[in-house]
Amino acid sequence: AQSVTQLDSQVPVFEEAPVELRCNYSSSVSVYLFWYVQYPNQGLQLLLKYLSGSTLVKGINGFEAEFNKSQTSFHLRKPSVHISDTAEYFCAVSPYNTDKLIFGTGTRLQVFP
Amino acid sequence: DAGVIQSPRHEVTEMGQEVTLRCKPISGHDYLFWYRQTMMRGLELLIYFNNNVPIDDSGMPEDRFSAKMPNASFSTLKIQPSEPRDSAVYFCASSLSRSLRELFFGEGSRLTVL
Numbered sequence: 075a076q077s078v079t080q081l082d083s084q085v086p087v088f089e090e091a092p093v094e095l096r097c098n099y100s101s102s103v104s105v106y107l108f109w110y111v112q113y114p115n116q117g118l119q120l121l122l123k124y125l126s127g128s129t130l131v132k133g134i135n136g137f138e139a140e141f142n143k144s145q146t147s148f149h150l151r152k153p154s155v156h157i158s159d160t161a162e163y164f165c166a167v168s169p170y171n172t173d174k175l176i177f178g179t180g181t182r183l184q185v186f187p
Numbered sequence: 188d189a190g191v192i193q194s195p196r197h198e199v200t201e202m203g204q205e206v207t208l209r210c211k212p213i214s215g216h217d218y219l220f221w222y223r224q225t226m227m228r229g230l231e232l233l234i235y236f237n238n239n240v241p242i243d244d245s246g247m248p249e250d251r252f253s254a255k256m257p258n259a260s261f262s263t264l265k266i267q268p269s270e271p272r273d274s275a276v277y278f279c280a281s282s283l284s285r286s287l288r289e290l291f292f293g294e295g296s297r298l299t300v301l
Binding site for chain 2: 119120164178179
């Protein structure tokens with residue numbers, strides 16, 4: 075079975091500050107890794123994904139994430155956040171051998187002016 | 188291009204009533220997923236289809252829930268009878284097999300069961 079742990083339920087940060095949203099996963103098989111973002115009253119949309127190759131993945135809106143196999147982590151980072159980045163961020167895994175996407179519980183990023 | 192379309196956006200009903208949620212996936216997508224989002228449990232996968240065939244329904248909470256996909260452009264999620272604990276936001280998402288789990292989500296149907 076697979077599970078995803080997002081260690082922080084809420085992350086408050088001031089505008090232009092850097093941010094890291096943490097994600098750890100557990101799986102007995104190899105997985106693909108994803109970050110999705112949900113703006114208020116909207117569905118989720120893909121931010122970035124790791125399938126293979128370079129462990130540093132760049133996504134939309136200046137976000138990036140690094141896959142660390144030994145620590146089973148896939149933390150999301152942005153060097154300088156904007157007010158518009160305020161949203162809920164979901165880490166997800168998908169085992170190689172299924173088509174399922176299993177989500178973490180989400181981290182609410184609140185950016186203050 | 189139209190995205191995933193869900194209806195209704197909001198539904199308020201009384202316990203015991205039948206609820207039907209509808210989804211129109213993006214044209215050409217061959218996967219369709221139903222998720223439920225609550226504060227307590229986060230996003231849970233209920234069921235997914237590939238080429239209109241249900242592949243995994245292990246997330247469907249109990250027999251009161253059923254889902255169908257009669258054709259490539261339409262799916263329903265039905266709850267009968269509904270209970271207050273079914274109150275949640277239900278999301279439909281679709282994807283292309285070759286795009287490796289890039290799901291496109293609808294805006295969700297917010298269900299409140301009184």
